[in-house]
Amino acid sequence: MIKGEKYTWGSVNACLKEFSKNKSLKYSSLEERDLFQRAVKQFNKNLKSELNKMDSYNVLNFMQNLAYWIEDHDEDFSIQKHSENNSCDIGCVYFVDFGIGFQDELTNCHPGLCIGLMGNKIAVVPMRSAEDNNGNIHKAFKDSYHPKYNKNGDKRYYQALQKEGFEKDAILMVADTRFVSIGKLKPHNDSDVVRLPIGTFREIQETVLLRMMPELAGHYHTLKGIQEDLKEEYKRETLNRINKNFEKQQSQEVTDTDQP
Numbered sequence: 001m002i003k004g005e006k007y008t009w010g011s012v013n014a015c016l017k018e019f020s021k022n023k024s025l026k027y028s029s030l031e032e033r034d035l036f037q038r039a040v041k042q043f044n045k046n047l048k049s050e051l052n053k054m055d056s057y058n059v060l061n062f063m064q065n066l067a068y069w070i071e072d073h074d075e076d077f078s079i080q081k082h083s084e085n086n087s088c089d090i091g092c093v094y095f096v097d098f099g100i101g102f103q104d105e106l107t108n109c110h111p112g113l114c115i116g117l118m119g120n121k122i123a124v125v126p127m128r129s130a131e132d133n134n135g136n137i138h139k140a141f142k143d144s145y146h147p148k149y150n151k152n153g154d155k156r157y158y159q160a161l162q163k164e165g166f167e168k169d170a171i172l173m174v175a176d177t178r179f180v181s182i183g184k185l186k187p188h189n190d191s192d193v194v195r196l197p198i199g200t201f202r203e204i205q206e207t208v209l210l211r212m213m214p215e216l217a218g219h220y221h222t223l224k225g226i227q228e229d230l231k232e233e234y235k236r237e238t239l240n241r242i243n244k245n246f247e248k249q250q251s252q253e254v255t256d257t258d259q260p
Contacts, residue, residue, distance in 0.1 A: 001016060002016075003015045003016070005017045005133035006046075006050075007049065008042070008046075009041070009042065009046070010044055011030060011035070011038040011041070012040040012043055014035060014039070015035050015036055015038075015039040015040075017087065017160075018035060022034075027036060028217060038047040053191050061107070062100060063101045063106045063255060064106070064108075065097070065100045065108065066100070067129040068099075069099070070101060070182060077207075081130040087127060087194075088114060088117065088122055088182065088185060089114065090114050090115055090117060090205075091113075091114070091115075091195060091196050091198065091201040092113075092114050092193050092194065092195050092196070093111050093112065093113050093127070093166070093167070093193065093194040093195075093196070094111070094112060094114060094124075094185050095107070095109055095111055095112075095129045095185070095186040096110060096111070096124055096126070096184050096185055096186070097109050097185075097186065098110060098112075098126060098180070098184070099123070099184070105129065105176060106126040106173050106176045109125075109186065110126050110127055110128060111127040111170070112124035112125060112127060112180075113125045113127060113160075113172060113175070113201075113204065115201075115204070115205050115209075118179065118181075118254070119180045120181065120182050121180060121181055121182065122179065122180060122182060122185070122189075123177065123179050124177070124178065124179075124180055124203070125158075125172045125173065125176070125177045125208055126172075126173040126176045126177075126178075127160060127170045127171065127172055127173065127176060128169055128170065128171050129168075129170055129171075130159075130160075130168070130169035130170050131169075134191070138171065140154075140157055140171055141157075141159060141169065141170075141171050143157070144158055144159040144171055144172075145157065145158055145159070145174075145207070146158065146159040146161070147203055149161075155176055155207070155211050156171035156173075156175040156211075157171050157172065157173060157174060157175075158171070158174050158204060158207060158208075159171070159172075160172050160204075164193070164197070164200045165194070165195075165196045166194065166196070166201050167194050172204065172208075174207070174208050175210050175211075177208055184246075201226055214230045
């Protein structure tokens with residue numbers, strides 16, 4: 001049920017309560033039901049009141065996002081049926097419609113780095129500009145983590161640098177990483193897509209995944225340390241084998257020289 005801290009939701013809650021008691025209503029049309037009509041009227045009244053409190057920028061973005069949802073929410077967004085998005089690949093930056101969200105979530109249309117694919121959904125790290133509208137560098141960008149330039153930075157964010165393959169300096173919003181429908185991607189051509197160098201992408205992908213699953217980070221670093229130790233051991237063994245073969249060859253050459 002919806003708590004009425006800002007508005008009254010009595011009719012909406014009554015409708016929800018009736019639905020919870022009668023599961024047969026799940027796939028039925030409620031258009032003719034009086035209780036449902038009262039709930040819709042109450043919802044529209046509360047929505048109008050809230051929109052009147054918002055600035056024009058946020059109202060327009062909200063209406064645009066809701067209009068997209070009204071038009072497209074029931075469409076089949078499988079890659080097979082949307083050839084304009086079938087080139088989606090990990091390690092690339094696309095424009096993504098992140099829709100409506102809470103205050104601390106990135107919303108509306110922003111670039112996003114694709115770090116994984118699962119069926120008809122993609123895992124994306126949302127991005128925002130490193131600068132504000134006046135050209136000043138955001139504090140979040142200065143504070144963002146980077147494995148080379150800011151190792152002690154805030155790992156909720158990652159510095160995306162132009163010199164490392166991004167179109168311009170930006171902030172990767174690691175804490176906002178999410179799976180979204182392929183339908184959230186804006187139609188694109190290959191020429192519109194930024195493809196990161198593999199080294200840059202792997203570093204970001206590793207940072208994001210370990211940040212999302214911190215309980216695995218310790219195991220990962222332990223295994224990585226073992227891998228590095230094995231590499232060093234292999235190098236030493238290989239070098240010793242080469243030296244022994246060289247010494248054996250030198251000894252054989254001396255023996256051959258001493259023979260009449």
